[in-house]
Amino acid sequence: MENVINVLRFGWPYLRPYKRRLFMGILLAVVFGLSNVVFVWATKTVFDRLAPNTASPLAAATSMPAVTSPWAVEVKAVADQVKAAVDQVLDPWLPLNGRPLDWKQVLGGLLLLPLPIFLRGVAGYLSGYCLMWAGERMLNNLRTAVLKKLNTLSLDYFHRSTMGDLITRIHGDTTVLRNCLSNGLSDAIRDPTTIISLCVTLCVIDWKLTLVVMAFLSFSIIPMRLLSRKAKRASQGLVNASISQASLLVEAFTGIRVVKAFSLEGEQTNRFCHLSDQLVHHGMKGVQARGMGHPVIETVSMLGVGMIVLWIIYSGQTISNVFGFLTGTFLLYQPVKRLAALNIMLSEGSVSVNRLMHIFQEQPTVKEPSQPKHLPHFTTSVRFEDVSFSYGKQMVLQNINLDIPRGFKLGIAGESGCGKSTLINLLFRFYDATHGRVTMDGIDLREIAGSDLRAQLALVSQEVVLFDLTVAENIACGRRGATRAEVEQAARMADAHSFIMQLPHGYDSRIGERGVTLSGGQRQRLSIARAFVRNAPILLLDEATASLDSQSEGEVQAAIDRFAENRTVVTIAHRLSTLMACDRIIVLDRGRIIEEGTFTDLLQKGGAFAAMAQRQGMLSADNPS
DSSP: OHHHHHHHHHHHHHHGGGHHHHHHHHHHHHHHHHHHHHHHHHHHHHHHHHSSSOSSTTHHHHOOOOOOSHHHHHHHHHHHHHHHHHHHHHGGGSOOTTSOOOHHHHHHHHHTTHHHHHHHHHHHHHHHHHHHHHHHHHHHHHHHHHHHHHHHSOHHHHHTSOHHHHHIIIIIIHHHHHHHHHHHHHHHHHHHHHHHHHHHHHHHHHHHHHHHHHHHHHTTHHHHHHHHHHHHHHHHHHHHHHHHHHHHHHHHHHTHHHHHHTTOHHHHHHHHHHHHHHHHHHHHHHHHHHHHHHHHHHHHHHHHHHHHHHHHHHHTOOHHHHHHHHHHHHHHHHHHHHHHHHHHHHHHHHHHHHHHHHHHHOOOSSOOOSSOBOOSSOOSEEEEEEEEEEETTEEEEEEEEEEEETTOEEEEEESTTSSHHHHHHHHTTSSOOSEEEEEETTEEGGGBOHHHHHHTEEEEESSOOOOSSBHHHHHHTTSTTOOHHHHHHHHHHTTOHHHHHTSTTGGGOBOOGGGTTSOHHHHHHHHHHHHHHHTOSEEEEESTTTTSOHHHHHHHHHHHHHHHTTSEEEEEOSSGGGGTTOSEEEEEETTEEEEEEOHHHHHHHTSHHHHHHHHTTSSOSSOOO
16 A cells, blocks of 8 residues: 555656546546446346246346345335336347347347447546556656756766666656556556446345455455565666666767777676676566466465355356356456556556655755845956865865956866866856855855856866757857857857868758767867857866867867957866966865966976976976976
8 A cells, every 4th residue: 555655646746737638547447347347237137038937037137135124125115216217228128038039139139248348348448548648748747857856966966876877767767657657547446446346246146155255355465465575676676787787888888989999898798698687587576476466366266266156056046146146256357466466566666666756855965045146247256265175075175265367367287186177166066165165256156046157157178078969059058049150150269160061961960979970179179169159258178188189189279279368267287288378377286286376487396287297298307497
């Protein structure tokens, strides 16, 4: 029951917009359940009217057990009136043993059994269609909601998650929930309605025997609960293995050049096969849990049938009662099986629901201010005031104090892992400072609306991210609403226009996933054009030319220098030669500023900066200045 409540509580907000179609599906599921009663009545009626010397053709079909209590007498009187009305309407249309056939009886005899089956089939189809219609739209809304929620979370969440896990939550877990709500909801309405209506009908025929049948069915509850727990454990293992396998595929295909360069195909295949074995193992555990439910229900059902046969022989029931009761009992068989399978499905679905609930319970560590201060234009300076930052217990920046006036060009140097990129992350407010504060025009970044803050910033990174869109669409990602003329102007400024025009469709050429159809220099120039079209007053360069050859580096650097005029520029560079034009350079070591000054001053000091320059061949050991 807990699984049902969790699934319904979580899924209902996404189904509510389609409640009309949903309730129509539920109503049709009820009609499907009640149609089984009509079929039992039709079967019993056929054999009643085939029996010889039938005094009242339809009386046996609707006969009630003897009653003595006053309220029961009143109920029986009403039932007799209804029965008499039904007799009067249906008797001419149904064949009767010993009565000559006419066209009405022929037509009624032909349609008596097919009509309930047709009604049952149509109701079942339309119910399934309506529920799946609502389920597919719920699935779309839920996936969109999960993606929107993930987009609100801070970078630290993505650093502790894997791509396989995120993809599984968006696609796998949402699909499982859809199946539980659309297929499961149909079964949860249709099958209990079928069981209850059939039990009532069987009680009318023989209430004592019906109690015996229900007692046998209740024996299957305990093993089904055990099997649902087994299925839940198997589902959890299956999800974990699926996440690992999805992450492996992402790694393998995004790093296919490295895989082939180091002949790692065999190792990747072995890892994939190992995870596939785990998927098979957990998948078979789930199959066992689902498959064992059928033998349990079948065995209990056949024991019940045996009891029915013995009771019929003992009590001397009429042929019509025998066939009516057996028909009702066999119609009980399938809904009971489906309910058992539904219990297992909900147990498996609760794993996915818990994972999705975990996503929606996550809160961003970097939160938008409740009453943000607007910053339409950057005018004065960016300041780091006694800023420290740590990832957990690992201190990355310590007591950083910086003043970057408007129009100033700051260079940042240091060995890998010294905290250079963390400064950029704090300025974009991907993270908040652990101690101290970062301000822009004197306003703490934590008080500025995120959209206002990032409108002042443009980033060109060593890690170029392009999308499987056209060239123009990739450049226009820099600023929403950028015109085609602005896109082309940005491309010219980035020295990208000439190679773009050589592409098959120019600016309308799709560049493939991650821009695989372009060279490294071309991808970087598109990234720069994206920053240019943003036209932000502050330009942040994070190792922007580190991965390029000397010719491409020169071309890209020239484009950056043109754009950097009259802008505030913060440049992180491993190649120190790119910092020559900076007004000031700071050198970081283990999160602290250990040196600062102009390019020439730092070389003359003979400290850490000069040592890095010497290692890059910019200085000789004999003449460090």
